[in-house]
Amino acid sequence: MGVRKKASTYSLNEQFITECDLTYAVNMLAGRWKLQLLARLSKKTYRFHELSEAYPHITERMLSMQLKALEQDGLVIRTVYAEVPPRVEYTLTERAVELMPILDRLSAWGKKQRGK
């Protein structure tokens, strides 16, 4: 979504919303596929290939990149098992779990608006 990674580090002294924090939050959700991935991972742990099958329209490249970004933002845990063939599993972190109810409200708001 258009939100860029560039930090909006302007100190603007807004009271109602501290858009520094808000921008920080929206930025880490703004990747092209991150919401879908978070939504799915909120239900259970997934392997890379399972996600790839679940979203066949997402290239493996983007899947890898988005998951890595989520991992770096501390929203997803990536676990590598030293096996052959390799196995990698992705799970939500606690901070991501805390985020879910908020996203749920945002989703409800979006749903309400879309109907109009």
Added chain:
Amino acid sequence: MGVRKKASTYSLNEQFITECDLTYAVNMLAGRWKLQLLARLSKKTYRFHELSEAYPHITERMLSMQLKALEQDGLVIRTVYAEVPPRVEYTLTERAVELMPILDRLSAWGKKQRGK
């Protein structure tokens, strides 16, 4: 950040989060300056030039574009007064006002995460 305008119109049957609606919501917030503008407009009505002065680093072009996008998404009302010199005022719509508490929670979440 990168959320594109392209609609993610995949019907994915997620229960916890209907990411169609969620993507819809995040997309309309993902513009480079939209959050700042919404935050400011949540306090009072502003004229174009006032906003331009409040955010001197935002080019008038972008200010115009972001406000227009917000208007098209039904978050902002643009009122033109037939005067000379022209006067244009921007206000939040009710749906934008309903959004504010949610953004506030998201902001709080972001603040909490940033500290870590």
Added chain:
DNA sequence: CGGCATCCAGGATGATACTG
């Protein structure tokens, strides 16, 4: 005053092929 038109740079995403 409140924009819009044009041009442009860089980042985000896509397509395809290849590897440990």
Added chain:
DNA sequence: CAGTATCATCCTGGATGCCG
């Protein structure tokens, strides 16, 4: 299986100048 490398494309946003 779980990615990475490379190249191509699209889009956002910035710079500058002009207009009703």
